[in-house]
Amino acid sequence: MMVHPRDEIVRTLKTATNVLVITHIHPDGDALGSQIAMGNVLRSLGKNVFLYGEEPVSHLYRFLPGSTQVESVLPDVSGFDCAVALDCGDCSRLGTSMESLLAVHPFVVIDHHTGHKDFGDLRWIAPDRASTGEMVYDLSESLGAELSFETAYCLYAAIVSDTGSFKYSSTTADTFRIAGELLKKGVKPAEVSGKLFDNFTVKRLNLMRLVLDSLQLYASDRLAIIEAPRDFFVKTGTCQADAETFINYPRSLDTVKVAAFIKETESGLVSVSLRSKGTDYDVAQVAASFGGGGHRNAAGLKLGETSIAEVREKLLVKLLPLVTR
Amino acid sequence: MMVHPRDEIVRTLKTATNVLVITHIHPDGDALGSQIAMGNVLRSLGKNVFLYGEEPVSHLYRFLPGSTQVESVLPDVSGFDCAVALDCGDCSRLGTSMESLLAVHPFVVIDHHTGHKDFGDLRWIAPDRASTGEMVYDLSESLGAELSFETAYCLYAAIVSDTGSFKYSSTTADTFRIAGELLKKGVKPAEVSGKLFDNFTVKRLNLMRLVLDSLQLYASDRLAIIEAPRDFFVKTGTCQADAETFINYPRSLDTVKVAAFIKETESGLVSVSLRSKGTDYDVAQVAASFGGGGHRNAAGLKLGETSIAEVREKLLVKLLPLVTR
Numbered sequence: 001m002m003v004h005p006r007d008e009i010v011r012t013l014k015t016a017t018n019v020l021v022i023t024h025i026h027p028d029g030d031a032l033g034s035q036i037a038m039g040n041v042l043r044s045l046g047k048n049v050f051l052y053g054e055e056p057v058s059h060l061y062r063f064l065p066g067s068t069q070v071e072s073v074l075p076d077v078s079g080f081d082c083a084v085a086l087d088c089g090d091c092s093r094l095g096t097s098m099e100s101l102l103a104v105h106p107f108v109v110i111d112h113h114t115g116h117k118d119f120g121d122l123r124w125i126a127p128d129r130a131s132t133g134e135m136v137y138d139l140s141e142s143l144g145a146e147l148s149f150e151t152a153y154c155l156y157a158a159i160v161s162d163t164g165s166f167k168y169s170s171t172t173a174d175t176f177r178i179a180g181e182l183l184k185k186g187v188k189p190a191e192v193s194g195k196l197f198d199n200f201t202v203k204r205l206n207l208m209r210l211v212l213d214s215l216q217l218y219a220s221d222r223l224a225i226i227e228a229p230r231d232f233f234v235k236t237g238t239c240q241a242d243a244e245t246f247i248n249y250p251r252s253l254d255t256v257k258v259a260a261f262i263k264e265t266e267s268g269l270v271s272v273s274l275r276s277k278g279t280d281y282d283v284a285q286v287a288a289s290f291g292g293g294g295h296r297n298a299a300g301l302k303l304g305e306t307s308i309a310e311v312r313e314k315l316l317v318k319l320l321p322l323v324t325r
Numbered sequence: 326m327m328v329h330p331r332d333e334i335v336r337t338l339k340t341a342t343n344v345l346v347i348t349h350i351h352p353d354g355d356a357l358g359s360q361i362a363m364g365n366v367l368r369s370l371g372k373n374v375f376l377y378g379e380e381p382v383s384h385l386y387r388f389l390p391g392s393t394q395v396e397s398v399l400p401d402v403s404g405f406d407c408a409v410a411l412d413c414g415d416c417s418r419l420g421t422s423m424e425s426l427l428a429v430h431p432f433v434v435i436d437h438h439t440g441h442k443d444f445g446d447l448r449w450i451a452p453d454r455a456s457t458g459e460m461v462y463d464l465s466e467s468l469g470a471e472l473s474f475e476t477a478y479c480l481y482a483a484i485v486s487d488t489g490s491f492k493y494s495s496t497t498a499d500t501f502r503i504a505g506e507l508l509k510k511g512v513k514p515a516e517v518s519g520k521l522f523d524n525f526t527v528k529r530l531n532l533m534r535l536v537l538d539s540l541q542l543y544a545s546d547r548l549a550i551i552e553a554p555r556d557f558f559v560k561t562g563t564c565q566a567d568a569e570t571f572i573n574y575p576r577s578l579d580t581v582k583v584a585a586f587i588k589e590t591e592s593g594l595v596s597v598s599l600r601s602k603g604t605d606y607d608v609a610q611v612a613a614s615f616g617g618g619g620h621r622n623a624a625g626l627k628l629g630e631t632s633i634a635e636v637r638e639k640l641l642v643k644l645l646p647l648v649t650r
Contacts, residue, residue, distance in 0.1 A: 165492055166514055166518075167490055167514065167515060167518035169513065171515070172508065175505075176501045176504045177501070177502075177505050179501045180500075180501035180502050181498075183501065189491055190492060190494035190496070191494075193492035194602075197492065197577065198578075199579050200578050200579060201580075202542065202546060202580070205537065205578065209534065212534055212537075213534065221527060249525070251523065252523040253523075255527070
């Protein structure tokens with residue numbers, strides 16, 4: 001008889017004592033919400049838990065209760081008898097300490113990314129789930145853990161983050177079932193949404209104005225590109241994280257099928273976010289052709305030793321045939 | 326024993342034969358979605374149904390399956406043995422045919438507005454519900470009606486409209502329960518959300534850029550004002566409806582407690598939308614002092630024979646003390 005990978009993971013977690021809980025670099029709401037919630041669940045079962053992330057938690061997510069628990073100095077990993085990696089589709093996204101982290105065994109992986117690349121010892125990969133937060137919710141039920149308000153809050157934030165507040169096609173009846181259960185723990189939807197979405201600073205609004213002014217439309221307005229060169233960030237006193245959701249503006253144009261956001265990162269790379277609508281435009285494939293990855297409707301890539309103009313040209317070669325065929 | 330008003334309405338609807346189904350003027354997604362869904366439910370039970378609305382359905386909602394059923398010529402009302410008014414908080418919002426409509430008996434009212442003003446013969450008023458769509462869902466269950474895909478689609482659109490995609494504080498565990506059930510009928514969340522929210526035109530984005538450039542901050546960034554003089558609309562080829570949601574941008578600034586959007590209307594009036602956050606800033610009172618109205622966190626007013634600059638000054642007199650006290 002096949003054992004569901006979740007059940008095997010439950011068994012493993014039950015016997016673990018010192019658990020390292022991690023997620024991917026540049027963590028978003030689903031990554032951090034799932035990480036903190038998983039930590040709380042394991043702690044409620046009497047485990048020692050260490051939450052590690054190589055960067056300090058971004059100011060955008062510091063509202064998550066328990067976000068201060070995430071430590072950015074990794075202790076000697078020989079003290080851990082289990083690691084849990086959440087929302088991480090590729091071991092390279094574990095960051096610069098990847099090798100030390102992967103030295104912990106058993107290494108449990110819980111992820112929902114399409115195109116997940118297998119790593120670790122025990123894996124529960126569910127690309128049909130809208131968020132890793134939902135998977136942590138199910139796991140907490142299987143573990144018999146009582147969810148605290150703080151844990152419910154983090155999981156709700158995780159779900160809302162990764163579904164764009166229940167707007168993305170990944171949203172399922174199950175997503176709603178779990179969201180409803182989390183509300184019963186006292187989570188206030190407007191509060192969490194307010195923290196996730198009403199956190200614009202004036203600086204950030206200024207950045208948005210510059211970025212929107214860069215809008216270029218191609219292929220009878222079916223393809224939209226916006227850009228953020230380094231000096232946009234410098235001029236407005238903002239950082240890359242401030243530009244996070246801007247791709248939604250070109251994406252929301254009625255005629256647009258594919259949208260791209262090209263930005264120059266602090267490290268001199270050019271990063272591209274790609275979004276598409278419906279099932280006809282697979283941007284994951286486009287991203288993959290540049291060594292990037294992601295989902296059909298949301299993908300990304302990074303290129304070195306290049307410029308925004310060069311990347312735009314390369315993208316047009318791939319995207320124009322995609323939107324016009 | 327008290328009979329729940331819903332049960333009385335169920336009894337009434339079961340015996341009705343020719344039912345007039347209506348909603349408020351300038352109907353939004355909840356109003357139209359509920360109206361069409363209610364019509365479908367009654368038709369599935371063998372009733373003759375007439376959907377009336379004095380204006381043709383706005384282009385924003387023509388994606389709702391069945392929207393063409395809404396007729397804008399009212400037949401002789403003596404043929405109806407029941408009327409159902411959905412999402413209408415005040416009989417004056419029934420429009421210019423109010424008197425004819427109210428001549429139908431029994432007149433059933435189903436609404437969720439806080440501050441609902443009673444009218445009609447049988448009323449189910451539930452201000453704790455996030456949308457009238459949820460109430461129609463419950464009613465369809467009590468009536469034993471099988472929900473079609475089209476009906477589920479309309480109800481889902483109704484819920485998403487009136488909760489801002491599950492972001493507003495009105496969202497409850499019940500909202501999620503019903504949303505989940507509607508998905509099981511085949512509704513695709515991304516499709517409905519796309520139709521409701523991804524309908525930005527390039528013209529509208531251009532208008533938004535102009536309006537955002539008008540941002541003024543006062544009182545240590547606690548008060549934000551944006552403006553749209555007539556020439557913004559002319560320059561971009563847009564109309565007033567295109568500016569509908571722009572107040573959300575100043576409102577979403579982290580430091581802002583109160584936001585105002587002043588625009589010149591086609592009819593030469595100056596209209597003001599006011600938004601506030603939390604319980605400390607009652608913008609309904611400010612609106613009322615100018616003859617306007619609304620809720621604590623969302624209100625509006627209109628002034629004649631004046632200019633944007635004059636209205637801005639008058640507003641500052643009221644709003645500066647409000648945000649700084």
